[in-house]
């Protein structure tokens with residue numbers, strides 16, 4: 001598995017395993033979560049994506065139970081988590097409204113809570129989950145610098161930020177933001193042309209792509225893009241899902257897809273993406289199927 005250097009303190013696997021749906025699985029026992037982590041490690045996937053809000057603020061604890069049961073796993077993993085979304089559920093059920101909180105107090109408290117929930121002593125990568133229209137970039141930037149300086153967080157980044165959000169926050173920080181986690185897939189191709197990927201490609205910053213299978217939507221039935229993906233999958237002897245992920249891997253921006261399957265066998269099926277080297281024509285066959293028409 002290719003390793004990607006995001007900073008002097010952080011290297012991640014090219015494919016990342018996302019834990020948003022961890023709590024949707026009928027089995028959330030420590031042994032089953034351990035088996036899931038092992039299925040990833042077997043493929044060379046060492047990077048795991050969490051957020052405080054996943055599973056109604058419960059998914060970090062599900063991972064924590066597994067790490068308590070088998071503490072040796074931690075050293076084999078890079079753990080990503082996110083903060084800033086406050087929804088009136090779980091630990092925030094008293095909130096009157098859903099909102100974003102990028103204040104110093106919230107970031108510091110979120111880091112402490114995530115460490116406790118996951119039973120770890122540092123977070124490898126902390127992301128601001130959503131751009132906050134009420135953000136004081138000086139306060140947020142200083143808080144992110146502070147959590148890195150404390151050693152509790154190895155590196156920081158953002159998610160769902162547009163280039164201007166990134167530039168604003170970075171302008172008030174000493175620590176480099178190392179990645180932006182955004183939605184990119186054959187079901188969401190706008191980042192290829194709206195400036196999001198171009199911005200990070202220009203600055204040499206790897207981008208993480210969430211929902212690389214469109215949340216499963218690309219796998220259901222036979223949408224035009226599925227038909228083309230199946231044709232290419234047959235050429236390479238892989239599954240449609242591997243082609244959808246290979247579409248992201250092929251892009252010169254150096255995208256890190258974050259897969260979300262709860263199915264242990266599919267961890268391997270999707271990792272077959274690394275065997276698929278799409279040439280320009282195949283990439284455009286998929287792109288045009290996703291676009292719905294030929295490029296002009």
Ligand SMILES: NC(=O)c1ccc[n+]([C@@H]2O[C@H](COP(=O)([O-])OP(=O)(O)OC[C@H]3O[C@@H](n4cnc5c(N)ncnc54)[C@H](OP(=O)(O)O)[C@@H]3O)[C@@H](O)[C@H]2O)c1
Pocket residue numbers: 017018019020021049050129159160181182209210211212213214215216217219220241258259260261262263266270
């Ligand atoms: N930063 C953000 O704002 C944000 C937002 C959303 C997600 N994320 C991150 O991205 C990760 C991935 O998101 P996602 O779960 O939507 O990713 P995804 O890989 O696009 O979708 C996974 C879903 O597709 C389903 N699926 C159906 N058929 C499948 C097949 N043949 N092969 C594989 N999967 C199939 C899976 O079901 P099975 O479980 O049955 O395989 C699962 O429910 C999340 O876990 C989270 O870490 C981040």
